[in-house]
Amino acid sequence: MSIKIEQIKSSSKPKEKKKEREGSPLDFLNKEISFSGSGLKDKQKEEFYANLGMLLSSGIDMRSALKIVCEEKKKRKEKEIFEKLFDDMVKGMNLSESMKKSGHFSDYECYSIGIGEETGRLNEVLNDIATYFTNRIKQKRQLVNTFTYPLIVIVTALLVVIFMMNFIVPMFMDIFKRFSGELPALTQWVLDISQSFNQNFIIYLLVIITSVITFYSFRKKEWYRKYGSLIVMKIPVVGPLVNKTYMVRYCHTMALLLSARIPLLRAIRLMRKMISYYPFEKALEEFELGILHGKTLFQSMEQFSVFDTKMKSLTKVGEEINQLDRIYTGLSKQYNEELQHQIGTLNSLLEPVLIIFVGVFVALILVAMYLPMFQMSNSFA
Template sequence: MAQYFAYKARNLAGDLITGKIEAENRNKAISQLRERRIFVVDIKEAPALDAGIKLDRFFQPKVGGRELAVMCRQFATMVQAGVPLLQTIGIISQQSDNKTLKKTMKNVGSNLEGGKSLTDSVKPYPRVFPDIFTSMIEAGELSGDLEHVLERLAVIFEKEHYMKEKIKSAMTYPAVVLVVAVLAVTALMVFVLPTMTQMLIDMKVPLPVTTTMIIALSDFLRNQWYVVFGLVIALFFGYKAAVKTGRGKKLKDNIVLKLPVVGPLNQKIIVSRFCRSLSTLLRSGVPVLQSLEVVKNIVNNHRVNMSLLDAERSIKEGQSFAKPIQRSRFFPPMVGTMISIGEETGSIDSLLEKVAEFYENEVDDMVARLSSLVEPVLLVGMGLVVGFILVSIMLPIFSLYDNIQ
């Protein structure tokens, strides 16, 4: 059984280097390092790279699209300037503000010093480098066009970051309004209503059905709040567990796509991401079947993956790539038409890029409209809920006033 060994060693230049290596035993680990012209100073057993649950993973900063885009821009510039690969990795590691990326780049540098290729050096870190990064780096190394591949990666990470930030900024204000509304209604039900309802009960005023319902809900929230809290937590973790199953993931994807407003927006986001990613992969020289595998992981939607599996079968049988996309009920006709034209003219990558730009603009427009629509809907909804509560309490008071007169 293979084990991991942590080592300190010196290379041919006499520099002290550290790293980890996988081997069946200590002697074979030393032999493998010697074959790479690395001479061991100290070596000992180390835990597997991904063994166990490491608490620091939960507290490490994530590496987002912005950090990856900046890293790719720096990488491309230094490659173009002729800076050696190992030195480039070291410079990026020193300049990175993200602790996770800094540490990962140091490990990549150690792997390179150990004689691995750049592709094999980044593969052990899928939490930092997504599949599209690894596949395109591999294509860039094989074609000798690493500089342009890195520039394309920077563009795709920048586009992805911009789209996410656009959606976040549009949804921030409505989310804040929703949270404030929920807190306000909860405070009204828990702290204000009990005083008023107790007065009505003491005066033995006949209570309408709506008032009785509001009082019962208020008592439940005050006395059984832990049930509500536990139910929310159970629903959250139950949802997380369900979407990890194949059936749950399929159900979630189908429900999201059928939701009004959100469904069409999600579809356009997926289509733009699909076209942008596939265009970039093909332009970088990644084989079409491998590109489709990478795109499936990027899109991560059951309906799209089924369409792409159909496309893979069609390509393996020597048939058209466009026809399965045209048969799909998910992709708009424009996508299938463009792929069909691209197959005939040999320009699928450039046509897919144009489709991606079109749908990215569509997403921008929809997000702007959705933001302006959600705000008044939430305010009206909040007003209706608060108004219903107040009317339910005021009705018996009015009834009491009429009886007195």
């Protein structure tokens, strides 16, 4: 006897899911980029936790539920990972132990599943982890959709400028050489840039390539991550947006860990392995040291500017009434709504601003080229 996951899903949400999965020419914008061929993407993990939780809630035992999940997988790599989990379970191993052994799941996931197995709240934990990955995927897609259009516009503008500097401006330069007289300052400035660009194009290209390789090589160095994050935080609009993204992740994950009855110190240690953003890593490191020395979470949080006043105040209240999980659940929802609003506003503002910027830049070059001709026509008249 086998149960198809699609059939279970269709009974609860028959039409909405079909509409969501319909193909679109822009679907590639929503796909995740993975640099590790053997790992699991966030989308695959979300489906795994959601499907497993749904099957367990329907009364199926863990072994049968995991077997159904394995049968539904089509990709070879993904199927092998989940089949190994099933084989380990047949041998008597817990799901959390098997997940840790596979190396494809974070400590946060393994530890949360283990807590769910011990406390009998595995269904709740699975649903919470699935929700976490759902929100994480949604945030990534929003950011990709927001910055894809500006990136395309900027690349197109650069290509247009390179073409004009290499081909259009030199044609006008030959025309201007035939006439005597001093060129306007704007025209001379554009001609000088074009000439320098043509003469040193290879050098500029090598500098750009060298810079990219250097940045990529040092991206994991602590000093690079420290100063890189400081620069990002100083950028208007972008800095607060990045900080709010990690605030949402911090609140949601802390709420999930604390609601699973994981001790605060252990939850902070797990968080350090999940968040790879330098300011939050250092803050969590100080949180751990502070708690070990008898400080409260609020007292440790006070010295870091990455956390706003609202979070600090509510953290203090949550500790006093022993309801940190509920406080962070509410904060996660609030920050997530604020983040979505900010991303939507940024998306609506970037399009016209970039179009105007590119138009002004191209118009500047054209005016610089035609300005001498207008002057010469006036002098002849």
